[in-house]
Amino acid sequence: MKNVYILGSTGSIGVNTLNVIRNFPDRFHVSALTVNTNTQLLLEQINEFKPDLVVVKDKDAAEKVKHQMPANCKLLVGVDGLNNAAAGLEYDIFVGAMVGYAGLAPTIEAIKRGKRIALANKETLVVAGEVVNNYCKEYGAEIIPIDSEHSAIYQCLVGENIDEVEKLIITASGGPFLNKDKSFFEDATIDEALNHPNWKMGNKVTIDSATMMNKGLEVIEAHWLFGLSTEKIDVVIHPQSIIHSMVQFRDGSIKAQMGLPDMKLPIQYALTYPERLQNDFERTNIPAIETLNFYEPNFEKFECLKLAFDVLEVGGTAPCVLNAANEIAVEKFLNNEIRFSRIPVLIEKALEKIGNHQLLNLDTIFECDTETRNFVRNIN
Amino acid sequence: MKNVYILGSTGSIGVNTLNVIRNFPDRFHVSALTVNTNTQLLLEQINEFKPDLVVVKDKDAAEKVKHQMPANCKLLVGVDGLNNAAAGLEYDIFVGAMVGYAGLAPTIEAIKRGKRIALANKETLVVAGEVVNNYCKEYGAEIIPIDSEHSAIYQCLVGENIDEVEKLIITASGGPFLNKDKSFFEDATIDEALNHPNWKMGNKVTIDSATMMNKGLEVIEAHWLFGLSTEKIDVVIHPQSIIHSMVQFRDGSIKAQMGLPDMKLPIQYALTYPERLQNDFERTNIPAIETLNFYEPNFEKFECLKLAFDVLEVGGTAPCVLNAANEIAVEKFLNNEIRFSRIPVLIEKALEKIGNHQLLNLDTIFECDTETRNFVRNIN
Numbered sequence: 187m188k189n190v191y192i193l194g195s196t197g198s199i200g201v202n203t204l205n206v207i208r209n210f211p212d213r214f215h216v217s218a219l220t221v222n223t224n225t226q227l228l229l230e231q232i233n234e235f236k237p238d239l240v241v242v243k244d245k246d247a248a249e250k251v252k253h254q255m256p257a258n259c260k261l262l263v264g265v266d267g268l269n270n271a272a273a274g275l276e277y278d279i280f281v282g283a284m285v286g287y288a289g290l291a292p293t294i295e296a297i298k299r300g301k302r303i304a305l306a307n308k309e310t311l312v313v314a315g316e317v318v319n320n321y322c323k324e325y326g327a328e329i330i331p332i333d334s335e336h337s338a339i340y341q342c343l344v345g346e347n348i349d350e351v352e353k354l355i356i357t358a359s360g361g362p363f364l365n366k367d368k369s370f371f372e373d374a375t376i377d378e379a380l381n382h383p384n385w386k387m388g389n390k391v392t393i394d395s396a397t398m399m400n401k402g403l404e405v406i407e408a409h410w411l412f413g414l415s416t417e418k419i420d421v422v423i424h425p426q427s428i429i430h431s432m433v434q435f436r437d438g439s440i441k442a443q444m445g446l447p448d449m450k451l452p453i454q455y456a457l458t459y460p461e462r463l464q465n466d467f468e469r470t471n472i473p474a475i476e477t478l479n480f481y482e483p484n485f486e487k488f489e490c491l492k493l494a495f496d497v498l499e500v501g502g503t504a505p506c507v508l509n510a511a512n513e514i515a516v517e518k519f520l521n522n523e524i525r526f527s528r529i530p531v532l533i534e535k536a537l538e539k540i541g542n543h544q545l546l547n548l549d550t551i552f553e554c555d556t557e558t559r560n561f562v563r564n565i566n
Numbered sequence: 567m568k569n570v571y572i573l574g575s576t577g578s579i580g581v582n583t584l585n586v587i588r589n590f591p592d593r594f595h596v597s598a599l600t601v602n603t604n605t606q607l608l609l610e611q612i613n614e615f616k617p618d619l620v621v622v623k624d625k626d627a628a629e630k631v632k633h634q635m636p637a638n639c640k641l642l643v644g645v646d647g648l649n650n651a652a653a654g655l656e657y658d659i660f661v662g663a664m665v666g667y668a669g670l671a672p673t674i675e676a677i678k679r680g681k682r683i684a685l686a687n688k689e690t691l692v693v694a695g696e697v698v699n700n701y702c703k704e705y706g707a708e709i710i711p712i713d714s715e716h717s718a719i720y721q722c723l724v725g726e727n728i729d730e731v732e733k734l735i736i737t738a739s740g741g742p743f744l745n746k747d748k749s750f751f752e753d754a755t756i757d758e759a760l761n762h763p764n765w766k767m768g769n770k771v772t773i774d775s776a777t778m779m780n781k782g783l784e785v786i787e788a789h790w791l792f793g794l795s796t797e798k799i800d801v802v803i804h805p806q807s808i809i810h811s812m813v814q815f816r817d818g819s820i821k822a823q824m825g826l827p828d829m830k831l832p833i834q835y836a837l838t839y840p841e842r843l844q845n846d847f848e849r850t851n852i853p854a855i856e857t858l859n860f861y862e863p864n865f866e867k868f869e870c871l872k873l874a875f876d877v878l879e880v881g882g883t884a885p886c887v888l889n890a891a892n893e894i895a896v897e898k899f900l901n902n903e904i905r906f907s908r909i910p911v912l913i914e915k916a917l918e919k920i921g922n923h924q925l926l927n928l929d930t931i932f933e934c935d936t937e938t939r940n941f942v943r944n945i946n
Contacts, residue, residue: 341821344726355852432852439825439842440823443820445819446818451819461727478858478859478860479856480852480853482853
């Protein structure tokens with residue numbers, strides 16, 4: 187029986203993690219759930235999964251749940267609550283299901299406890315990949331990726347030697363704007379950008395798919411997860427999202443991992459690796475799919491993807507600037523403050539403005555993140 | 567430095583094996599080459615690869631080469647020569663590159679010496695899978711498949727647990743007659759049947775592709791190689807021959823192995839496994855491929871494929887009858903003695919006529935093979 191701590195249990199990954207765990211009551215116990223503000227869903231989750239501890243974002247949220255908490259479930263509040271939970275609680279697997287930079291600190295706490303980190307939070311590796319890898323080595327933590335692309339690569343690498351890898355081929359659906367002209371980005375609406383063809387995800391990630399920044403962040407994440415340089419990471423457009431990514435080896439052989447676009451599978455794999463447990467998820471009917479397509483990505487149109495490759499080359503705090511600027515720019519777009527086409531422009535401005543630190547530690551990252559956010563909040 | 571014995575060095579697989587070995591002169595030494603009658607190519611191969619021993623089919627062939635043999639290269643003749651070579655020579659890897667039932671006996675000799683068997687000869691497992699597996703266990707031999715489909719599955723299973731496999735999905739190009747009506751089979755010419763869209767192979771295998779018997783034999787081969795029952799083996803039409811086969815696991819995840827249709831890759835893998843060596847084979851340009859298609863196979867049209875599934879259910883010597891009848895039927899078609907559409911009919915007649923032995927050993931197999939051939943030679 188493994189104890190699971192879910193950071194961000196009411197988001198898309200969190201809910202799917204519980205959907206997986208529901209199937210294996212004799213394998214997993216939920217020890218902690220943390221949420222932002224969705225206290226209604228949290229109460230349902232507490233009722234079903236009976237965690238030992240929950241963390242909510244602030245006092246308002248705590249107020250809403252505290253009278254309905256079971257006696258044996260602790261309630262903590264805010265960032266301190268998150269970090270204390272990750273540091274103090276008994277658990278075997280930490281699921282980093284929270285979106286954004288805020289997921290970094292609690293993930294680091296879990297790494298310091300040498301746990302298995304089932305990681306969906308891209309930003310942890312994007313902004314602090316080197317630091318995170320060093321901590322993993324020092325504390326004996328292991329990261330199993332939940333992102334479907336990285337899970338695919340991880341699965342393709344099982345039993346293989348990473349030194350024999352020639353190239354990672356990360357597939358990208360291309361998002362809702364794959365077949366639109368770049369000029370369309372001027373007037374793209376929030377609804378259009380949120381209308382992803384294959385995946386149901388949170389708003390932030392869905393906008394990142396529309397700009398293809400999501401794929402850019404995944405390239406950076408892959409770099410740190412698998413230790414391969416930029417020129418060994420390719421992005422290929424694959425609109426059907428059936429092949430989740432591929433690995434090309436130095437003998438020319440390519441291995442691919444495939445499946446329906448459903449996050450439950452990579453989540454289950456991260457929880458049960460190296461085992462594969464029987465489940466009743468819908469199976470991929472290969473003949474029914476009929477056609478899989480592949481195209482080169484258009485870097486000129488999807489500037490965010492290009493920027494991600496660029497910051498990976500620059501290194502240091504450049505990926506942190508990219509990520510922070512993107513988070514604020516997407517927020518602004520979702521708040522109707524800027525046009526869709528401005529997202530890469532704001533990121534570029536931030537990359538020009540904010541000085542690069544090559545010496546990475548959590549302090550320089552924190553400062554860089556704060557400085558970038560403040561800067562981008564004040565430009566349009 | 568590994569010593570390699572190539573059974574059938576002038577056929578398609580044999581030549582490609584030497585194409586692979588040519589790239590790694592410090593890794594492989596060719597210790598033996600055996601051929602049927604292509605003595606001219608054999609002499610070139612002797613000259614380049616300097617084997618310790620060669621075997622030719624008969625005295626006529628021996629006559630043609632014996633005066634041009636280097637002093638330190640032994641010459642043996644006929645079936646006894648083949649078996650003696652496999653049993654007596656020093657070698658580490660036996661490449662079963664010969665087509666047809668005749669490959670069985672020398673392969674068994676190599677298995678009895680506990681060698682690595684790089685196996686392209688389907689018939690070895692089709693007619694004698696159970697016997698071969700028992701010998702492998704007894705003598706500590708390992709079979710690494712060379713067929714692109716089985717190599718794909720083998721590669722997908724690296725690091726995985728066979729008990730967690732839900733299904734093998736063997737891809738099939740569908741051969742030259744994929745899009746023809748069944749009525750076309752009445753008048754299909756030899757040239758049309760030999761015109762394979764993707765693969766350059768010997769005549770026997772190419773005709774087997776046109777009838778899809780090749781895929782049927784591969785299903786039987788996969789059954790014995792991976793120990794999975796018939797209902798866990800699917801065939802999917804994939805005209806581009808880029809995905810060489812897939813494995814579906816019990817969590818729903820599918821792994822696929824991909825590459826250009828070039829036998830050098832699976833041959834190299836079988837020689838170097840578990841290592842993957844750097845080579846300069848042409849790489850698969852995924853975006854340039856653009857489209858991969860998948861369809862259900864048509865069992866009503868490709869009766870040979872259906873028959874193969876049937877004999878696997880029946881077991882015993884039924885696969886041996888299928889194989890022997892098919893070899894003779896294909897020979898008759900290539901000799902213009904029967905129409906293309908008669909191939910499955912002759913096989914069905916043989917399956918009806920020849921009694922099934924459930925107790926398999928090399929003697930019952932030999933008798934069954936001989937009886938079947940004699941029967942099919944005399945029907946049209």
